[in-house]
Amino acid sequence: MxxxxxxLLLPFALTLAIAACKPAEPPAPAADAAPxxxxxxxxxxxxxxxxxxxxxxxxxxxxxVAQWSHxxxxxxxxxxxQVEGTIVYDADNVGASSVEVTLPLSGLSSFATDFxxxxxxxxxxxxxxxxxxxFKSTSVESTGGNRLKVTGDLTIKDHTNPVVLDVTINRFAxxxxxxxxxxxxxxxxxxxxxxxxxxxxxPNVSDEVQLRITTEAVVAADAPAAD
Amino acid sequence: xxxSLTRLASGLALGALATTAAAAPLTxxxxxxHTDVIAQWNHLGFxxxxxxxxQVEGAIVYDADDVSASSVEVTIPLSGLxxxxxxFDEHLRSADFFEVETFPVATFRxxxxxxxxxxxxxxxxxxxIKGTTRPVVLDVALNKAGPHPRNNRPTIGFDATATVLRSEFGPGRGAPAVSDEVKIRITTEAQAESAPx
Numbered sequence: 001m002x003x004x005x006x007x008l009l010l011p012f013a014l015t016l017a018i019a020a021c022k023p024a025e026p027p028a029p030a031a032d033a034a035p036x037x038x039x040x041x042x043x044x045x046x047x048x049x050x051x052x053x054x055x056x057x058x059x060x061x062x063x064x065v066a067q068w069s070h071x072x073x074x075x076x077x078x079x080x081x082q083v084e085g086t087i088v089y090d091a092d093n094v095g096a097s098s099v100e101v102t103l104p105l106s107g108l109s110s111f112a113t114d115f116x117x118x119x120x121x122x123x124x125x126x127x128x129x130x131x132x133x134x135f136k137s138t139s140v141e142s143t144g145g146n147r148l149k150v151t152g153d154l155t156i157k158d159h160t161n162p163v164v165l166d167v168t169i170n171r172f173a174x175x176x177x178x179x180x181x182x183x184x185x186x187x188x189x190x191x192x193x194x195x196x197x198x199x200x201x202x203p204n205v206s207d208e209v210q211l212r213i214t215t216e217a218v219v220a221a222d223a224p225a226a227d
Numbered sequence: 228x229x230x231s232l233t234r235l236a237s238g239l240a241l242g243a244l245a246t247t248a249a250a251a252p253l254t255x256x257x258x259x260x261h262t263d264v265i266a267q268w269n270h271l272g273f274x275x276x277x278x279x280x281x282q283v284e285g286a287i288v289y290d291a292d293d294v295s296a297s298s299v300e301v302t303i304p305l306s307g308l309x310x311x312x313x314x315f316d317e318h319l320r321s322a323d324f325f326e327v328e329t330f331p332v333a334t335f336r337x338x339x340x341x342x343x344x345x346x347x348x349x350x351x352x353x354x355x356i357k358g359t360t361r362p363v364v365l366d367v368a369l370n371k372a373g374p375h376p377r378n379n380r381p382t383i384g385f386d387a388t389a390t391v392l393r394s395e396f397g398p399g400r401g402a403p404a405v406s407d408e409v410k411i412r413i414t415t416e417a418q419a420e421s422a423p424x
Binding site: 060061062063065070071072073074075076077079081107109111112115170171173175176182183184185186204214215216 | 260261262263265270271272273274275276277279281309311312314315370371375376382383384385386404414415416
């Protein structure tokens, strides 16, 4: 499987979409802001050939990055780490694929310790009561060009709402160190944090939060060899 | 005298609910708790991990009427490096990569600022990592300029992007399977001194 150089070509235009300042207006929603990280993936020239399997998410190579707007001035990010979960991929029938992940909120990391504490408190995630967030897909469709549309239920605190992930398949190949089949994906979506009970300080701090996910997953060590 | 003129300018700008930053160069101190430098690379073609560099210190001199009179200088302590994977942070700090004990900070100092369209700037400057200095060009967007709702101080916010080849600065290990190209994205807020009463 070739390592597509296109993966490294980021559409910079996306990161330069900010209009001139207008302090009298409410801050621009996060959706208008530069993405937390530039879009890392463009559709590959050739279709990435899928390999069926049950892939276990590698928490050390998985980031879930949230980005929002702070009074319209900056676009901060926080990272949800230590993600666990499974991706079941059916190369012959993509619609039979599924994904289920758990995000332990102990893995939540912003850029400042006191902000981490604030986020963990009852003002926001109330981590003592709700230690995990979860996502479970309800449908997976191919949308062409190594892209998938993954619909599923996102649960944060005691709120569950459907979200749609725009997914790009990065690669299916043997992981060179694990020497087992592996898969890599990127995904994006935008949610309204108030839908999940973490809406404090909106709209000055934007209600809209962009989520950008990158993940590698590897078949389990005791899984039968693929194909 | 210069100080009160600057304050007068700020006052006039704020009084008019200016849609741009104060006229004449104004020095804004970077707010480290609302500034983030995010690096992203490609890992074996599978994923596009990120790490961030926090605790950024520095100042932005910004002149809305003559952006070429603007400048920026920042210091990034590598103790603020966070990849969200503890073992990888240790590896990054080691001599294999940033050698943080010997080179505790990275710095960026602008050499020129040009307008690049409405609300956009091209900032050229010198980035120093591990004692190696290379020119880098930042594509900058001005998000907003105006009084901060919390303390009324003149505040500006920018986003900026650039791409570097990490091998040019030393930490090139693992390339190209782990990409040499690193995309950098910066978001920052900076505040000037209190506006006059």
